[in-house]
Amino acid sequence: MQHEDDPLRALMLAGLAGDSVAHAALLRALLPALRRFFRRRLGGRDDDVEDLVQETLMAVHQRRATYDPARPFGAWLYAIARYKLIDRYRRSGRTTSLDDLDELADDFAFAEASDARADLDRLFEKIPQKQAAVLRATRIEGLNTAEAAERLGIGESDVKVSAHRGLRALAARVRDSLR
Amino acid sequence: MNSEDLIAALSRDVPPVPRHALGRRVGLGMVVGALMTLVLVGAMGLRPDLMRAMHGATFWIKWTYTISLAICATAATLRLARPDGGVGGWLRLMIVPVLGLALIGVGELAHTPRADWLAMWLGASWKVCSRNVFALSMPIFAGLLWSFRRLAPTRLALAGMAAGMAAGAWGATLYCLHCPETSALFVLTWYTLGMAGAAALGALLGPRLLRW
Numbered sequence: 001m002q003h004e005d006d007p008l009r010a011l012m013l014a015g016l017a018g019d020s021v022a023h024a025a026l027l028r029a030l031l032p033a034l035r036r037f038f039r040r041r042l043g044g045r046d047d048d049v050e051d052l053v054q055e056t057l058m059a060v061h062q063r064r065a066t067y068d069p070a071r072p073f074g075a076w077l078y079a080i081a082r083y084k085l086i087d088r089y090r091r092s093g094r095t096t097s098l099d100d101l102d103e104l105a106d107d108f109a110f111a112e113a114s115d116a117r118a119d120l121d122r123l124f125e126k127i128p129q130k131q132a133a134v135l136r137a138t139r140i141e142g143l144n145t146a147e148a149a150e151r152l153g154i155g156e157s158d159v160k161v162s163a164h165r166g167l168r169a170l171a172a173r174v175r176d177s178l179r
Numbered sequence: 180m181n182s183e184d185l186i187a188a189l190s191r192d193v194p195p196v197p198r199h200a201l202g203r204r205v206g207l208g209m210v211v212g213a214l215m216t217l218v219l220v221g222a223m224g225l226r227p228d229l230m231r232a233m234h235g236a237t238f239w240i241k242w243t244y245t246i247s248l249a250i251c252a253t254a255a256t257l258r259l260a261r262p263d264g265g266v267g268g269w270l271r272l273m274i275v276p277v278l279g280l281a282l283i284g285v286g287e288l289a290h291t292p293r294a295d296w297l298a299m300w301l302g303a304s305w306k307v308c309s310r311n312v313f314a315l316s317m318p319i320f321a322g323l324l325w326s327f328r329r330l331a332p333t334r335l336a337l338a339g340m341a342a343g344m345a346a347g348a349w350g351a352t353l354y355c356l357h358c359p360e361t362s363a364l365f366v367l368t369w370y371t372l373g374m375a376g377a378a379a380l381g382a383l384l385g386p387r388l389l390r391w
Contacts, residue, residue: 015193016195016196017195018193018194018195018196019193020190020191020192020193021190023189023190023193024186024187024189024190027186027189027190028183028186031182031186050181050182053182054180054182054185057182057185057186057189058185058189059331059391061189062329063262063329063330063331063391064196065196065200065201065204065329065330066201066260066261066262066330066331067261068261068264071263075263076261076262076263079261079262079263079333080262080331080333082333083262083331083333087390175183
């Protein structure tokens with residue numbers, strides 16, 4: 001897999017597997033990136049920004065089955081955000097050339113995706129080293145519990161506990177950083 | 180509601196998503212629709228010589244045509260159901276069965292006296308064929324619309340068109356169980372017209388019905 005280095009993708013996959021802690025961490029991690037994305041395009045109408053952020057989060061949640069794990073997470077996310085933005089323009093009847101909008105959004109998509117990745121790297125630095133190492137091994141590189149245990153030289157149950165605590169810690173850090 | 184509360188509410192309910200959830204949902208919508216279409220075909224009556232026809236070539240030529248179109252359109256629909264999905268080459272690939280059948284049609288003309296061409300092309304049912312294919316595709320199209328309620332197409336007209344085409348081609352496939360026409364040119368014209376009608380309807384309705 002070429003996208004295994006994407007921490008957001010790792011959280012998404014964990015969420016798809018039914019891990020609600022990872023899912024919450026993902027949605028929180030998306031907040032700043034989505035706010036930036038919409039703020040840049042709506043020129044300071046902050047109520048609209050938060051509306052669109054929430055609509056996008058709900059779509060990410062309700063339509064998560066449409067994410068194809070073989071494709072980059074950022075492309076999926078910003079396709080949804082872009083759709084919500086265009087839909088808003090359509091609804092409000094504003095005459096904006098949709099072609100231009102698409103182009104603009106494409107320009108920013110890459111920057112947004114790398115921003116989000118950097119955000120998560122910073123978060124990983126804030127949690128205990130062992131938990132970060134376990135999360136990188138299991139959620140990002142995709143090792144199973146036994147492989148991760150062998151790689152890190154710890155027990156399998158230790159891997160499971162550390163992964164769980166690590167996700168919790170990540171979620172807490174994200175909460176803190178928004179306060 | 181502030182975004183933090185929203186996230187907390189959304190994260191309360193995170194059921195696992197099976198790996199092929201999207202394909203299953205599209206499949207379910209189509210199968211339920213196709214069952215209804217099958218009931219309609221049953222009501223119209225299966226062609227009396229169905230068993231014998233299944234041993235002949237023309238029946239399979241018709242099925243190869245409609246099923247290959249259906250597969251292409253279904254694949255395109257599956258891709259367009261994702262926000263970041265293009266159509267790949269699937270819609271363009273549909274030209275292959277069309278050209279193939281046209282080639283068979285040319286062979287047919289070569290083996291038929293010129294005086295019989297018109298009769299062969301119009302068959303016995305040209306007036307109702309397209310309409311029937313179109314009508315039989317509607318339950319499948321409705322099933323797909325249901326599938327799309329949880330999916331995330333971003334190119335709505337195109338997604339609607341692909342869904343309409345898939346419904347049309349599967350509808351035509353089932354119509355083959357009723358329709359006894361044997362000419363390739365007949366199928367190429369009247370079947371294709373019915374499928375194209377379903378695709379056009381999908382393209383028209385997509386932007387209205389597939390919004391989310």
